[in-house]
Amino acid sequence: MICRIFLNIRYVKLILLLAISGSVMAQGHGPLYGLQTPTLAKGGVDLNVAGMSLGTETETSYMLRYLFSYGITEDLQVNLTTPTMIERLGETPRTRGNSNMPANGDIEASLWYRFFSNAFGVGKRFESTAVVGVSAPTDNVRGQVNVGNAIHAAISTGYASRTWYAWIGGGYQYYFERDDERLGDLPYASAVVGYRPNIFMGDYPKPDWRIFIESLAEFPGGNKIDGQLDFSDTRSTKVLVGPSFLGLYGAWGISFGAMVPVVQDLTPGSVKERYRIAVNLSYWL
Amino acid sequence: MKNIKMMALIGILGIGTISGQIARVDQEVYGMDCAPCAYGLERGLKKMDGLQEVRVSLNDGKAYLGLAEKNDLTLRSIQEEVKKNGFSARKAEVVLMGNATKEDGQWYIETDNERFAVSQNTSIELVQKLAVGRTTLSGTVQDEDDDNLSDQWEIILSKIE
Numbered sequence: 001m002i003c004r005i006f007l008n009i010r011y012v013k014l015i016l017l018l019a020i021s022g023s024v025m026a027q028g029h030g031p032l033y034g035l036q037t038p039t040l041a042k043g044g045v046d047l048n049v050a051g052m053s054l055g056t057e058t059e060t061s062y063m064l065r066y067l068f069s070y071g072i073t074e075d076l077q078v079n080l081t082t083p084t085m086i087e088r089l090g091e092t093p094r095t096r097g098n099s100n101m102p103a104n105g106d107i108e109a110s111l112w113y114r115f116f117s118n119a120f121g122v123g124k125r126f127e128s129t130a131v132v133g134v135s136a137p138t139d140n141v142r143g144q145v146n147v148g149n150a151i152h153a154a155i156s157t158g159y160a161s162r163t164w165y166a167w168i169g170g171g172y173q174y175y176f177e178r179d180d181e182r183l184g185d186l187p188y189a190s191a192v193v194g195y196r197p198n199i200f201m202g203d204y205p206k207p208d209w210r211i212f213i214e215s216l217a218e219f220p221g222g223n224k225i226d227g228q229l230d231f232s233d234t235r236s237t238k239v240l241v242g243p244s245f246l247g248l249y250g251a252w253g254i255s256f257g258a259m260v261p262v263v264q265d266l267t268p269g270s271v272k273e274r275y276r277i278a279v280n281l282s283y284w285l
Numbered sequence: 286m287k288n289i290k291m292m293a294l295i296g297i298l299g300i301g302t303i304s305g306q307i308a309r310v311d312q313e314v315y316g317m318d319c320a321p322c323a324y325g326l327e328r329g330l331k332k333m334d335g336l337q338e339v340r341v342s343l344n345d346g347k348a349y350l351g352l353a354e355k356n357d358l359t360l361r362s363i364q365e366e367v368k369k370n371g372f373s374a375r376k377a378e379v380v381l382m383g384n385a386t387k388e389d390g391q392w393y394i395e396t397d398n399e400r401f402a403v404s405q406n407t408s409i410e411l412v413q414k415l416a417v418g419r420t421t422l423s424g425t426v427q428d429e430d431d432d433n434l435s436d437q438w439e440i441i442l443s444k445i446e
Contacts, residue, residue: 041370123344205324
């Protein structure tokens with residue numbers, strides 16, 4: 001029923017315009033865009049529905065994403081995310097989006113492995129998580145380049161407490177060739193700081209809110225077109241910054257936020273971004 | 286009147302058959318920072334047979350557990366459930382009903398499935414109150430490595446009923 005409602009394009013656009021989603025990470029516990037570390041409990045299930053929008057100088061994309069996550073163990077989580085593209089961009093800026101939910105139209109399966117965890121106090125822990133994933137595109141051409149399957153790997157480490165949060169991470173996505181063309185690779189890094197004011201320090205099961213300042217740096221490489229590498233020695237540089245908010249109540253979570261570019265040093269032919277917005281609804285079964 | 290007598294008899298027989306068990310656990314949980322974390326832990330604990338009351342506090346970092354009058358739950362299974370949710374189980378304040386025994390000068394409290402060695406940090410006055418046989422007592426069970434939990438624990442007694 002919810003999906004049917006969301007498939008109503010006008011309704012979706014309205015929601016998006018009211019400031020809900022971009023290239024989102026919909027893990028639910030943490031930031032919207034940046035890499036994070038928490039994994040589900042053993043046997044835990046997390047369902048997410050996200051709305052995302054990405055604006056360039058000439059176009060705006062709208063997408064819904066669904067994410068299913070399952071905790072194989074408390075440190076190992078499998079994820080599957082699929083998109084419903086409402087409106088694709090003709091000229092697509094290169095972006096990863098984040099660790100769990102690509103900002104483009106890829107279907108992606110990933111594994112999260114929390115290889116380090118040190119819970120050293122009430123509500124406090126340091127932890128590190130590695131991500132590996134594979135993806136298949138739902139579009140044939142992206143930015144006038146044939147788009148193929150991709151692999152993705154990332155690593156993040158962070159600190160969580162009842163008051164402060166911080167994560168840093170980096171990742172790399174590699175697209176395989178398709179019909180003699182290949183999208184450029186995409187190294188990226190993210191940093192997030194989060195804070196929960198005292199006013200939101202109510203104990204469970206009271207609602208729980210926090211705010212994040214997120215930043216994302218992406219360095220897309222040149223594409224290979226008709227067997228020829230474009231700008232093989234140069235990469236674009238994009239840095240985006242923005243706030244996001246996360247509200248949690250029992251088994252439910254909602255997050256929303258936006259990012260705007262503060263640096264766009266692009267190779268010729270690359271598309272400039274204006275903003276990304278995103279909203280994500282989580283439910284833990 | 287007949288029913289009342291029967292209920293009393295069942296009650297007496299019932300009490301007579303209660304074996305060593307844990308009655309209450311206030312389990313310290315480290316690393317739990319968000320509402321879904323608390324929700325997940327609460328839900329996991331509620332699935333365990335023998336738990337009558339479950340309350341999780343993020344601010345205290347504790348799970349407050351009331352166990353059924355008759356239960357087979359162990360502290361180990363409770364702490365394993367905490368670990369399964371991705372957190373670290375630390376000290377636990379417990380109320381135990383068990384058999385007190387003494388071996389080579391060391392006091393133990395034994396429930397059906399676990400054994401609690403009375404810590405040397407327990408006050409001398411309390412240790413002197415211990416007597417071999419059935420007892421009900423409160424205390425703090427010391428933290429053990431989450432990856433190497435066993436049915437052997439160390440407890441600092443705080444009260445003997």
